[in-house]
Amino acid sequence: MIEERPSILFDSAFLSKLERLQLIARRIAAGRDRAERRSRRTGSSLEFADHRNYARGDDLRAIDWNIYGRLERLFIKLFEEEEDLPVHILVDGSASMQWQPPRADKTHWKKFDYARRLAAALAYIGLSNLDRLELHFFAGQLEHGMGLARGKKNFQRVLNYLGNPPAQSTMTTDLRVSLQTFQRKARRRGLVCILSDFLDPSGWEEPLARLNAARFDIELIQIVDPAESDPSQLGDLRLTDSESGEEMEVTVDEKVVAAYREAFAAFVARLEGFCRRHGHGWMQANTAEPFEDLILLMLREGGLVR
Amino acid sequence: MNFLFPIGFAFLALIPVVTALYLLKVRRRPVAVPSLLLWQQVLAQKKRRSLFQKLRQWLSLLLHLLILTLIILALTRPVPAGRAAGEGAATVLVIDDRARMQAVDAGGRRFDQVVTAALPAALEANLGQEVAILTTAGQPQVVQPFSQDRLEVRDALERLSPKDAGGDLEAAIRLASELVSGREGGGRVVVFSDQPAPENWDENNWRRIGAAGLDNLAITEFAARSTPNSPGTAEVLVEIANFSDESRSGNLELQLENRLLEVRPFDLAPGETTRLIFPALDARRKYANSRGWLTASLDTEDGLATDDTAYAVLPKVQPIRVLLTGQNNLFLERALRSEPNIQLDLLADPSIDVAREFDVVIFAGETPADWPWLEADMPSTLVLGAVPPMLADQDERIEQPLITSQDRTHPISWLIDFERLAVAESIAMNLENTPGWSWSLVVDAARTPLLVAGERIASGERLVVAGFDPIKTDLPLRVAFPLLISNSVRWLAGREQPLETFTATAGQPVRLATGESVLPEAVQEFRPVLESSRETWQTGTFIPMDTGFYQTRQEGETGWLAVSLADPELSDLRQPMAAESESAAAAVGVDPVVKPNWDGWLLQSPLPLWSWLALVAALLFTAEWWWFHRRRTE
Numbered sequence: 001m002i003e004e005r006p007s008i009l010f011d012s013a014f015l016s017k018l019e020r021l022q023l024i025a026r027r028i029a030a031g032r033d034r035a036e037r038r039s040r041r042t043g044s045s046l047e048f049a050d051h052r053n054y055a056r057g058d059d060l061r062a063i064d065w066n067i068y069g070r071l072e073r074l075f076i077k078l079f080e081e082e083e084d085l086p087v088h089i090l091v092d093g094s095a096s097m098q099w100q101p102p103r104a105d106k107t108h109w110k111k112f113d114y115a116r117r118l119a120a121a122l123a124y125i126g127l128s129n130l131d132r133l134e135l136h137f138f139a140g141q142l143e144h145g146m147g148l149a150r151g152k153k154n155f156q157r158v159l160n161y162l163g164n165p166p167a168q169s170t171m172t173t174d175l176r177v178s179l180q181t182f183q184r185k186a187r188r189r190g191l192v193c194i195l196s197d198f199l200d201p202s203g204w205e206e207p208l209a210r211l212n213a214a215r216f217d218i219e220l221i222q223i224v225d226p227a228e229s230d231p232s233q234l235g236d237l238r239l240t241d242s243e244s245g246e247e248m249e250v251t252v253d254e255k256v257v258a259a260y261r262e263a264f265a266a267f268v269a270r271l272e273g274f275c276r277r278h279g280h281g282w283m284q285a286n287t288a289e290p291f292e293d294l295i296l297l298m299l300r301e302g303g304l305v306r
Numbered sequence: 307m308n309f310l311f312p313i314g315f316a317f318l319a320l321i322p323v324v325t326a327l328y329l330l331k332v333r334r335r336p337v338a339v340p341s342l343l344l345w346q347q348v349l350a351q352k353k354r355r356s357l358f359q360k361l362r363q364w365l366s367l368l369l370h371l372l373i374l375t376l377i378i379l380a381l382t383r384p385v386p387a388g389r390a391a392g393e394g395a396a397t398v399l400v401i402d403d404r405a406r407m408q409a410v411d412a413g414g415r416r417f418d419q420v421v422t423a424a425l426p427a428a429l430e431a432n433l434g435q436e437v438a439i440l441t442t443a444g445q446p447q448v449v450q451p452f453s454q455d456r457l458e459v460r461d462a463l464e465r466l467s468p469k470d471a472g473g474d475l476e477a478a479i480r481l482a483s484e485l486v487s488g489r490e491g492g493g494r495v496v497v498f499s500d501q502p503a504p505e506n507w508d509e510n511n512w513r514r515i516g517a518a519g520l521d522n523l524a525i526t527e528f529a530a531r532s533t534p535n536s537p538g539t540a541e542v543l544v545e546i547a548n549f550s551d552e553s554r555s556g557n558l559e560l561q562l563e564n565r566l567l568e569v570r571p572f573d574l575a576p577g578e579t580t581r582l583i584f585p586a587l588d589a590r591r592k593y594a595n596s597r598g599w600l601t602a603s604l605d606t607e608d609g610l611a612t613d614d615t616a617y618a619v620l621p622k623v624q625p626i627r628v629l630l631t632g633q634n635n636l637f638l639e640r641a642l643r644s645e646p647n648i649q650l651d652l653l654a655d656p657s658i659d660v661a662r663e664f665d666v667v668i669f670a671g672e673t674p675a676d677w678p679w680l681e682a683d684m685p686s687t688l689v690l691g692a693v694p695p696m697l698a699d700q701d702e703r704i705e706q707p708l709i710t711s712q713d714r715t716h717p718i719s720w721l722i723d724f725e726r727l728a729v730a731e732s733i734a735m736n737l738e739n740t741p742g743w744s745w746s747l748v749v750d751a752a753r754t755p756l757l758v759a760g761e762r763i764a765s766g767e768r769l770v771v772a773g774f775d776p777i778k779t780d781l782p783l784r785v786a787f788p789l790l791i792s793n794s795v796r797w798l799a800g801r802e803q804p805l806e807t808f809t810a811t812a813g814q815p816v817r818l819a820t821g822e823s824v825l826p827e828a829v830q831e832f833r834p835v836l837e838s839s840r841e842t843w844q845t846g847t848f849i850p851m852d853t854g855f856y857q858t859r860q861e862g863e864t865g866w867l868a869v870s871l872a873d874p875e876l877s878d879l880r881q882p883m884a885a886e887s888e889s890a891a892a893a894v895g896v897d898p899v900v901k902p903n904w905d906g907w908l909l910q911s912p913l914p915l916w917s918w919l920a921l922v923a924a925l926l927f928t929a930e931w932w933w934f935h936r937r938r939t940e
Contacts, residue, residue, distance in 0.1 A: 096340035111340075199341035228340055238334040241342040248342050249334055250349055253936075263344045 014117060017292050018124045051075040086190030087126040087133050088216075089119050090182065091162070092223070094139035095171035095243040096199045101227035109287040111223040115195040116162045118221065118285060121295050122193055123158045127151055132190070135161055138178035140170030142185070172243045173200040175207040183214050191217045195285075198222055198271060201244070205274060218280040222271060226288045229264050231257060310454060314381035317374075324374055328367045369930045376923035380916040396436045396452060396493030398482040399424050399463075402475060403441045405812065405876050406500055407468045409520055409610045416516040417468040420498040423513045427496055428459040436493070438485060443469035444813045444849045446478035452489070456914065470612050470828075470853040470869075471813025472876045475499060501882050520609030521550030524877035525558075526579065528602050528616035528870055530807050532623055533586065540620055542584040544602050548574035549878040556606035560584055562620065563599050563832040587620070597866050598622060598807075599832050599855055613877045616870035617830075617855055619807045625649040626799040629664040631656055637782040638670055638690070641791040648795060661685050665799040671775060679769075680740055680760075686768045686798035691775030692733065699736035699754065707732045707751035707774075716748050717802040718759055718770065718793045722786040724749045732756050732774035743769075759797065770794045810869045816848045821860050824867060828854030 054063060054074035064077045097112040109117075119135065126133045127149060135146040135158060146161040173196070182192075192211065198204045198220070211218055234257070239248045250256065268284065275282035285294050309315075339345065401424060407417040428437060437459045439450035450462035479497060486493040496511045497503075503512035527545035548554045555573040559566060570582050598620030608614065627649045628642055642650045653660065658678065661667045668688045678684045679694040712724045727749075734754040737745045742763055749757035760769045781787045796802050810816045818824060823843035828850065829836060836857070843859065850856060850869040858865040871877065 099338065099340040102337065197340060199343055201341070201343055225340070231339075233335075233337055236334040238336045239342060239345055240336060240338045242338050242340050244342075246342055248345055248349065250345065256348060259348045260344060263347045267344060 014120075018121055048077060048079060050078040052078060085126075085129075085131045086186075086188045087122075087131045088136065088182070088186060088190060088192045089122055089126075089133070090136045090138055090142075090178070090192065090194045090196075091115050091119050091165075092139065092173065092194070092196030092198075093137040093143070093165055093171075094173040094196075094199075096173060096197055097223065098171075099225070099228075099242045101225065102233075104227075111197055111225050111228075111287055114285065114287045114291060115221075115223045116165075118223075118291050118294065119193075119195055120158060120162050121291060123149075123162075124152075124155055125295075127155050127158070132188075133158070134186075136182065137165050138175075138182075140172050140174045140177065142178045142181035145185075173197075174202060175200045175204050176202060179207040179211050183211065183216075186216075189215055189217075191219060193219045193221060195221045195223060197224065197228075199243075204271070208274060212278045212280070218275070218278070220271065220275055220280065220282045222268065222282070222284045224268075224284055224286050226286060229261070229286075231260060310383035312382055314378055314383070317378045317381060320374060320378075321371060324370055325367065328363075328370070366930070366934070369926060373923050373926050373930070376919050376926070380919035380923065383914075383916045384919075396438070396486055396489040397427060398438045398440055398485050398493065398495045399427055400440045400442065400475075400478050400482050400495060400497040400499070401449075401463075401466060402473075402478075402497070402499035402501070403443045403466060403468045404473045404475075405443075405468065405470050405612045405871050405873075406610065406879065407515075408470075408612050409500075409516060409522075409879055411516050411518060411520060411609070413516070415468075416500055417466075419515045420513075421463055421466065423515060424463055424496075424498050425460065428456060428463055436489065438482075439463060439466075440478050440482050440485075441466065441469075442473040442475050442478040442499075443471045444473055444851050445815075446474065446481045448481075448485075452485075469813070469851040470871055471849075471851045472811070472871075472873045473813055475501060519881060520879035521552065521554075522609040522613070522877055522879045523548055523550070523554055523556065523574070523604055523606050524610070524613035524874070525602055525604065525616040525870070526613075526872055526874045526877065527581070528600075528618050528872065529809055530587075530600055530618045530620055532621045539586045539588060542587060542600065542602075542618070544582045544584070544616070545579060546572055546574065546582065546604070547579040547874055547877065548577060549874075549880055550608075551576050551880070554606065554608075556604055558582060559603050559605060561601045561603070562587075563597065597832075597855070599866065600868075601832075609879045610877060612853065613871040613873075615830075615853070616809075616872060617853060617868040618809045618870070619855070619866045619868045621807045622865075623647055626666060626795055626801060627651070627664045628795055629653055629656060629661055629667045630670070631668065632670045632672060635670045637777060637787070638668070638791065641782075641788040642668075642795070644788055645792050645795070647801075648792075658685075666795050668795075680743060680762070680767075682762065682765045682767065684762075684767045684769070686800075687770070688794050688798055689769070689771045691772065691777070693735055693771055693773050694769075696739060697735050697737065697758075697771060699734040702734040702754075704732050704734055704751070704754050706730060707754060707756060709749060709751050709756065711747070711750045713746055713748050716746050716759060717797045718748050718757070718790065720789070720793050722789050722793070724757070724786075727786075728780045729756065729774045730778045735771065735773050759794075768798050768800075770798060807868070809872070810850055810867060811872050812850055812853050812869050813873075814849070816850065816867065818845055818848055818858070819860065823859050824848050825857040825859075826850070828852035828856055828869065830854040 051064060051067070052075065054076050058076050062076045062078075064075045067073070067075045091112075092115065093112060097115060098110060100108065100110050123133055123135065130151055133146075133149045133154070135149075137143040143166050146157060149157055175196075175198070200207075208218065208220075231252070234252050234254070236251050237249070239250060240246070241248075272282045272284075274280075283294065283298060285291070401420060403417060403420075407415075407420060409416050413419050436452040436454055437450070438448060438452045439459065439462055441447050441449050449466065450459055453459055475497075479495060482495040482497075486495055494511055496513065497507075498513045498515060500514065500516040502514055502517070503509055524547050525544060526547045527543065530540050530542045533539040533541055542560065544558060544560070546558060553573065553575050555571065558570045558572055560568045560570070567587065568584055570584070572580060572582065574580060600618040600620055601615060602618070603615040606614065625647055629651050630639060630642060631653055633654060639650070639652070642648050651664065655674075656667070658676070662683075662685050665686065666688060667685050668690065669692060670689075671691045673679075673689055673692045673694050675695065677687070677694070679696055707729055709725055709727060709729075712719055729751075732751065732754060735758060737743075737755065737758065737760075740760065743760045744763055745758050745760040747755045747757075748759050749755070754773065756774055757772045758770070760771075761767070776782060776787060776790075781790070793802075816824075823845045826842070826844050826848065830853070848856075850867070853869050853871055856867040856869060858867050
């Protein structure tokens, strides 16, 4: 059980939802293998894998004495190595994720907060499945991560990390630098969940393509604010980029809004298309929707949790 | 095109201001967005339409300048030049506001119908038409000079009210025609009356209101006068006419101030006129504040209420101040005191200055030698039993003179028979040496006149001389004695004629006496205390326009002038008034209409040109506002 609340972001209601999610996740995963993954490598588990000839230096405890009695030759029993799944959750902490539409009410979630709650939920499920979990924030570059964690006992660390994100060195999104750094740091390939709005002026395709080439299993969760996908403000506006501070004067009428919607839909379609082409998962998370619905959807469709 | 408010063009200075505001950069609303990434893509597409954007801005500026120009033009109140100075530029509305127009028929009060019918003509004032208004009651009066201000003309029209007076429609039309002919470009005269249009007049220029005849009862005469033989009483004459085709009956009520004196029923055949006489009304004003207001009113309902009430003033009988000289004139004194209208004073030997303060001086039995006998400043004098020195005929006395004749026409001998008078003795009189005097031998006898009445021809001094002493006759024992004294005193005081009060007819000029002034405000209801809003007293000739009582003032003394309608022609609502419109048309010539040469739709339009301009500006403004919100203009 989760005992304490590190911040208002993860209140008791949120934590109780996570508990419920875990039960649901177990039910869905019933009949399949346990959460622990068997790797191709032999190891020290109880599951027999094979025999091989004894070589000097092998552990004498692994000699199969039954075969030696029948064949008088020394064989070593090989057991399957039980391997945990490395899960990397990368949360975009750039200024665009911190953006909130004007006159937003108290129930409106910032994309960043929504992403953090989503990340916590995913981490909880991962830890419950005894996966090796790594958390990172990124913006202009990859920030210092939480460190490896395994088992539910580490969930408090997760909450602490997500609730108190490290100070960002820069608030401008740069997927290329951030993912390159991640690739260098990641010791084992595994599942990479990237929670971001992917509004990178320098482009998201090239960094993701590199990650794909490095044989990472990629899951993109695009965080979208409703006001971002469907702007409602009309008139003579001076738009300010929340990341760069760049300004642009534009007169917004219904036609311009329609053109913007089209541009946004095309942007989403490109992102989704990329994922489908390369066999990766993609989901769009709307901050207006309850995050647990999104998690359930992920679990049911099996795209993210296996 | 003429402009009634050209100062409005000063607002054209706003055009550069509007343009400058347009050239200034639009203050845009700052809005933070997550990223400009997508907006830049959209803007890149939008730039392809930048030329159209600029055109839209210019279109918006053009629209605003057009709206501003239209508003300024409306402000200057433009009128078509043809209407302002050309033909048909002037219209004179002749409004019949005579008493007849107070008649009420099915459409309401006729005058109200006149105003309603005349109001559309006032609208033409804003179309460059110059409109003037003339009324007919009393004398033709220009109540609104030529004006192009619709509001001014309309207000003048709405301020009008019907008068209680008659008037001359013909004179009004003639005056209107002269006004129009004096205008450059001519014009037209539009008459609003209950009289029929003459044959040669355009019906559009003669609006007849109340063509249907109405039944009416009217008081056509109302007069009061003091009774000749009794100044303390008065008699009243009321004439009632039935101007209808049916018999009418009712009651006539006679009121003195707030007191009902008498109610007299009447029954009149169609078209009949009757006279009611109220004799021997107590003419003495019993109250200190009495003004002698007499009101006669009919209790019937008919077409015109104004002539159902008439006003008159009871004659105010002034006492005659009489000075009796001498002593032991008991019979004479009693006879004088029995006359209520005589104010008697006794003085044994008055000086001439004291005597001049009296209306009549009586000498009995003796005559003072220092009296200005037969001179120009002699007071009116009655001499009994004596003869002034210049009339005495050698102090001869005639014993038992034989009366030969009596002048019964002379006021002194009114109701007296002197033929059987027994006179013991009389002083002989000789009237030959009295140049400048006219004598009447009231009672003549053989050898000498007994009673003479003389009047100085040049200055009107009067003298009555009885050569016999009435005490030494049988006269004091007869009724004739007080009559002789009363007749003589009244004749000497100039009161031989009964007092008759003057009742004026509304609309007719009243020539006021020298020093007399009138407060031109009619009062109809008697109130003990009068409060007048006017302090302007009028002198000279005064034309009362309303019936009622008008206060007059002369030498500090207050009087009252009664004014009634009393015009049978005005009261007869069954038919037009003696074809006066025909005579007016004949006098004017033909219908003085000059057809306007500018018969555009604006003439028929209920709105002036500036209103149309303002309307277009409002429509453009609405369109611009709609386009702005549709982002058609920015």
